[in-house]
Amino acid sequence: MTAAPSVLFDAPGPKGRIRHHIYSVIVVVAVAAFLWVLYNGFADQGQFTSAKWKPFTDLEVWQTYLLPGLKGTVVAALLSIVFALLIGMVFGILRLSEHRVVRWVSGAIVEVARAIPVLILMIFLFALFSKKALFAVEDLALAAVVIALTIYNGSVIAEIVRAGIRSLPKGQTEAAVALGMRKNQLMRLILLPQAITAMLPALVSQMVVALKDSALGYQITYTEIVRSGQQLGAAEQNTVPSLIVIAIIMIILNYALTFLATKLEQRLRARKKSRGAVLTTDSILTDAAPGMDLTGKK
Numbered sequence: 230m231t232a233a234p235s236v237l238f239d240a241p242g243p244k245g246r247i248r249h250h251i252y253s254v255i256v257v258v259a260v261a262a263f264l265w266v267l268y269n270g271f272a273d274q275g276q277f278t279s280a281k282w283k284p285f286t287d288l289e290v291w292q293t294y295l296l297p298g299l300k301g302t303v304v305a306a307l308l309s310i311v312f313a314l315l316i317g318m319v320f321g322i323l324r325l326s327e328h329r330v331v332r333w334v335s336g337a338i339v340e341v342a343r344a345i346p347v348l349i350l351m352i353f354l355f356a357l358f359s360k361k362a363l364f365a366v367e368d369l370a371l372a373a374v375v376i377a378l379t380i381y382n383g384s385v386i387a388e389i390v391r392a393g394i395r396s397l398p399k400g401q402t403e404a405a406v407a408l409g410m411r412k413n414q415l416m417r418l419i420l421l422p423q424a425i426t427a428m429l430p431a432l433v434s435q436m437v438v439a440l441k442d443s444a445l446g447y448q449i450t451y452t453e454i455v456r457s458g459q460q461l462g463a464a465e466q467n468t469v470p471s472l473i474v475i476a477i478i479m480i481i482l483n484y485a486l487t488f489l490a491t492k493l494e495q496r497l498r499a500r501k502k503s504r505g506a507v508l509t510t511d512s513i514l515t516d517a518a519p520g521m522d523l524t525g526k527k
Contacts, residue, residue, distance in 0.1 A: 347377055374445075397423055401419055459471070
């Protein structure tokens with residue numbers, strides 16, 4: 230008995246499954262061999278001796294290098310994520326405007342922002358802010374990192390919002406218009422609450438991207454976790470252990486962000502399920518125009 234065919238490809242038969250298992254074993258063995266060779270190479274250089282890992286047991290090392298870098302990464306990531314969500318929501322809605330000029334202008338801004346590499350944008354903004362003295366000297370790098378991440382991730386989130394709203398059934402929009410709801414009420418009460426739940430997985434992925442891209446700030450002297458790890462590795466001559474510790478910290482941060490967003494998504498879905506997937510006519514009219522009956526009259 231063969232497996233049921235998939236939508237994307239035909240399920241393999243018995244010989245095909247055996248062949249795939251063989252390929253999987255070969256790949257695992259090859260990866261394990263590569264990691265073993267890599268480990269031996271670093272071990273021969275003395276990178277895995279206890280002396281190389283001893284600095285991480287020193288509280289002063291954490292206070293001097295790792296904790297300031299961790300703080301810089303978290304601050305830049307949180308600020309850029311919040312601002313990117315706000316800008317993404319605004320431009321995502323503007324791209325759905327009925328006015329052609331608004332759609333074209335917002336679309337052009339989003340496409341240009343998506344096309345610029347984040348690192349180049351950081352370097353440009355850092356040079357511009359330094360020349361114009363728009364921020365305090367100690368805040369120049371932070372401002373460049375946050376604004377660059379906000380511009381790029383906000384443009385991507387705008388496309389996520391636009392796609393999420395467009396994915397909703399048109400019947401809901403038509404029903405709301407037939408009930409006499411205004412555009413802002415339609416977006417605020419009907420479309421956005423449903424679209425946000427559907428967009429959360431993509432939004433979480435973009436938040437993780439913003440968190441990881443904050444590491445690019447080391448190119449403009451911003452104190453973040455990767456730059457701090459490199460400085461620690463140079464000071465203690467333990468570059469490999471430092472990078473391993475930094476990688477573990479970044480994995481924990483990304484996992485924590487994903488965990489919080491997943492819990493939020495589950496809560497929103499449970500709340501939506503308890504209230505019902507579609508708002509009732511009475512509740513819509515009550516929110517849209519208090520005191521209005523089903524006929525649309527006061």
